[in-house]
Amino acid sequence: MEFDFSYLVEKWPALMGGLWLTIQVxxxxxxxxxxxxxxxxxxxxLSVPVIDKLVIGYVEFIRNTPLLAQxxxxxxxxxxxxxxxxxxxxxxxxxxxxxxxxxxxxxxxxLETVGKGLREAAxxxxxxxxxxxxxxxxxxxxxVSLPAMLNTSxxxxxxxxxxxxxxxxxxxxxxxxxxxxxxxxxxxxAALCVIYLVLVLMLSFAANRIEYRLNAPFRM
Amino acid sequence: MELLIRNxxxxxxxxxxxxxxxxxTLFCSTIIAFTLGTLATLxxxxxxxxxxxxxxxxxxxxxxxxxxxxxFVAPLFGLDLSPFVAATVxxxxxxxxxxxxxxxxxxxxxxxxxxxxxxxxxxxxxxxYAFVTLPxxxxxxxxxxxGLLTLLVQATSLGALVGVTEFFKVGQIIVERTTTMEGxxxxxxxxxxxxxxxxxxxxxxxxxGRWLERRLKRDxxxxxxxxxxxxxxxxxxx
Numbered sequence: 030m031e032f033d034f035s036y037l038v039e040k041w042p043a044l045m046g047g048l049w050l051t052i053q054v055x056x057x058x059x060x061x062x063x064x065x066x067x068x069x070x071x072x073x074x075l076s077v078p079v080i081d082k083l084v085i086g087y088v089e090f091i092r093n094t095p096l097l098a099q100x101x102x103x104x105x106x107x108x109x110x111x112x113x114x115x116x117x118x119x120x121x122x123x124x125x126x127x128x129x130x131x132x133x134x135x136x137x138x139x140l141e142t143v144g145k146g147l148r149e150a151a152x153x154x155x156x157x158x159x160x161x162x163x164x165x166x167x168x169x170x171x172x173v174s175l176p177a178m179l180n181t182s183x184x185x186x187x188x189x190x191x192x193x194x195x196x197x198x199x200x201x202x203x204x205x206x207x208x209x210x211x212x213x214x215x216x217x218x219a220a221l222c223v224i225y226l227v228l229v230l231m232l233s234f235a236a237n238r239i240e241y242r243l244n245a246p247f248r249m
Numbered sequence: 250m251e252l253l254i255r256n257x258x259x260x261x262x263x264x265x266x267x268x269x270x271x272x273x274t275l276f277c278s279t280i281i282a283f284t285l286g287t288l289a290t291l292x293x294x295x296x297x298x299x300x301x302x303x304x305x306x307x308x309x310x311x312x313x314x315x316x317x318x319x320x321f322v323a324p325l326f327g328l329d330l331s332p333f334v335a336a337t338v339x340x341x342x343x344x345x346x347x348x349x350x351x352x353x354x355x356x357x358x359x360x361x362x363x364x365x366x367x368x369x370x371x372x373x374x375x376x377x378y379a380f381v382t383l384p385x386x387x388x389x390x391x392x393x394x395x396g397l398l399t400l401l402v403q404a405t406s407l408g409a410l411v412g413v414t415e416f417f418k419v420g421q422i423i424v425e426r427t428t429t430m431e432g433x434x435x436x437x438x439x440x441x442x443x444x445x446x447x448x449x450x451x452x453x454x455x456x457x458g459r460w461l462e463r464r465l466k467r468d469x470x471x472x473x474x475x476x477x478x479x480x481x482x483x484x485x486x487x
Contacts, residue, residue: 090444093399093403093451093452093455094403094444094447094451095403095404095406095407097406097407097417098417098420098443101436101440102437102440102441102443102444105424105436105440106436106439106441108434109435109436109438110437187311190312190313190314191313193313194313201311201313201317205317208321214321214322214325215325218314218317218318222310222318225314226306230309
């Protein structure tokens with residue numbers, strides 16, 4: 030049971046291939062989940078009839094069910110009613126649906142910090158609703174909700190490893206596949222942990238930087 | 250529907266396994282979290298660093314990798330773990346890492362002067378810890394711990410990946426069995442039912458957590474000098 034570094038060097042391209050797929054899936058799902066979040070949060074903050082209740086139900090349902098079951102429902106269950114998605118897109122869809130629920134809450138939290146008084150003040154100064162949103166509400170809301178949004182995005186990246194359960198060849202799948210073929214367990218898991226750690230630490234470092242810059246006006 | 254009724258004993262068995270796994274994990278996580286969380290509030294710098302590394306490590310690695318890591322790497326060191334034990338250990342590593350943060354937050358929420366005044370009264374260190382700071386910290390710790398339990402119940406579904414026959418795995422087996430033996434695919438209905446059951450269990454836990462939080466907050470609204478503030482219930486998602 031020696032640590033064979035040359036083995037890792039040899040299998041590096043395969044791991045990188047998996048990593049690339051992980052990044053692709055995560056990026057698409059992160060963007061899509063933020064869109065879901067913005068739309069859902071808007072429906073709730075503007076209290077659109079019926080839709081806001083649906084959004085509440087959606088958020089509660091997703092937050093109280095395991096992602097793995099959601100993934101299996103989408104990948105194996107939906108074909109039963111005629112919706113057939115490829116591996117890649119079922120993965121993206123399930124991650125989007127999952128993270129979207131959390132993003133709705135994150136963004137709603139930010140939007141609700143923008144008080145009614147500000148809106149009235151802006152309107153009395155003659156701002157149009159759109160300009161109020163663009164110049165007053167959005168900058169304030171983003172500062173509040175961005176850290177939570179980035180956190181959810183990091184979780185999404187980690188949770189892309191769930192997709193190995195349906196057989197998408199992302200990073201975890203590739204590594205486990207190699208383990209079952211070559212039995213170089215220690216090397217593979219070391220590599221896997223290091224890659225995920227680097228990814229997550231890089232992202233959270235970037236998130237900290239962004240947060241720091243956004244708070245610049247409030248720093249003495 | 251008839252399919253689900255026919256398999257009811259099997260389903261209940263899976264449900265029991267899920268709850269056992271969740272409780273076992275909660276038990277281990279609580280012990281580790283309180284030990285490390287308390288250590289982290291002590292004054293030794295290097296100890297805090299070690300705890301911080303532990304927390305960061307097991308929070309940043311995906312939970313799935315955690316479980317597989319325990320499952321595949323332990324045998325290399327001569328430990329042949331059953332799937333159940335491997336899943337418990339893997340989940341506990343993650344759960345305790347989140348728990349440490351909660352515990353630390355709880356203790357930090359107890360104002361310093363509580364410790365100082367207790368010391369001034371001549372209490373021993375362990376007495377201060379057990380009778381002064383811990384009871385106050387618990388108030389802040391309990392609601393987020395219920396939240397953690399909700400996440401743990403969801404996370405137990407990952408046990409299926411290493412072969413624990415818990416609730417999710419039971420659903421999977423029923424789907425496979427029916428497909429091969431009866432020639433039709435019940436995936437849609439089975440997985441919908443699985444989601445629904447998890448939803449009911451976790452919703453109850455979530456409500457309980459919110460209720461607990463409100464209750465504990467209500468006591469606090471009375472003027473109570475130096476009562477701990479609530480910590481945000483924010484474990485990193487599974």
